[in-house]
Amino acid sequence: MTTENKTTVIQSLQIGLNILEILAKEKEPLKFTEIQNLTSMTKSNLYKYLATLSQFGMIYRNPHTNTYTLGHKLVQLGNIALGHTSLIEMVIPYFKKINEQANLTVLLAVPSPQGPLISYISSSVEYGINIGAQMGTHLPLNCSTGIIFSSFEKNTIMKEWELEELMKFSKSELEQFKEAKEKTKQLYFATKKEPLVTHVSSFSVPILNFDEELLGAITVVGITETVPKTLDDPTGQFVLGIAREISEYYGYTRKPLKGI
Known part of the structure; x- marks a missing residue:
């Protein structure tokens, strides 16, 4: 009997990275509803992910327009990676x-x-x-x-x-x-x-x-x-x-x- 090796992934992390990729592909900042339409997530789940990503600086919410963009932390990490x-x-x-x-x-x-x-x-x-x-x-x-x-x-x-x-x-x-x-x-x-x-x-x-x-x-x-x-x-x-x-x-x- 053979066992098929499968890569184990953390689904919640995968979802968070997917949100970052969506924001990266868009030319303009996105509203909550636009992100929801692109991810097909429930409002409650999406809110939790956006709040967590914001807390760690991975995304930024503009308080005046209520739109989301990639955050300063990603820029910092990217520069470090390129510098290496x-x-x-x-x-x-x-x-x-x-x-x-x-x-x-x-x-x-x-x-x-x-x-x-x-x-x-x-x-x-x-x-x-x-x-x-x-x-x-x-x-x-x-x-x-x-x-x-x-x-x-x-x-x-x-x-x-x-x-x-x-x-x-x-x-x-x-x-x-x-x-x-x-x-x-x-x-x-x-x-x-x-x-x-x-x-x-x-x-x-x-x-x-x-x-x-x-x-x-x-x-x-x-x-x-x-x-x-x-x-x-x-x-x-x-x-x-x-x-x-x-x-x-x-x-x-x-x-x-x-x-x-």
Whole structure:
């Protein structure tokens, strides 16, 4: 006779967390009746949960509007959690997995006023190739990383960089870039053939946070013949799955990354 192992959960805690998720997903503060409609809870039970969550600072009730929002305690805990692990520390073990899976070089680019900044590189053991960039290098708009940033970066600090880069494009290059950008917004995947160095190509995927802000881009680089050209490739799917895991750590839950 076999016994099936089941994860034991505390139902009351699960309900409380569900209330927090509902408040997190809504753009505006919610009234008691709105929360009740979304949870299907009785008034008495919901009141107890809201009172408890308020007492511990997990939610806040505005006394003037009688509406509820997420509380200061969650902000405090979130900042502590993010402070424990930097983005670079987070990606290191994942990048090693990509190295092992695909034998390709992986780099992390983060936002800066001068363009995507390479802040970490994990080189493939088998192929020590010149990828045309080093730690601290700012990448141009017309590469897979640049397309990701143009597609998902919301911060205005990079707009001047993008406008300056666009002025370098010919009319045909501008049309190609616009097409690539629209496709990238749909697939969460950008690819570019030999943008910096002959025979070296790349593809990139975004890392997003809870507010759909771009934290950085994962870019995979290698000899042109070895780099996936479409998202259908298993390596592309693998890397996009890793980007999703990292994004989920930073709270990206609103919608799944395309292609997965």
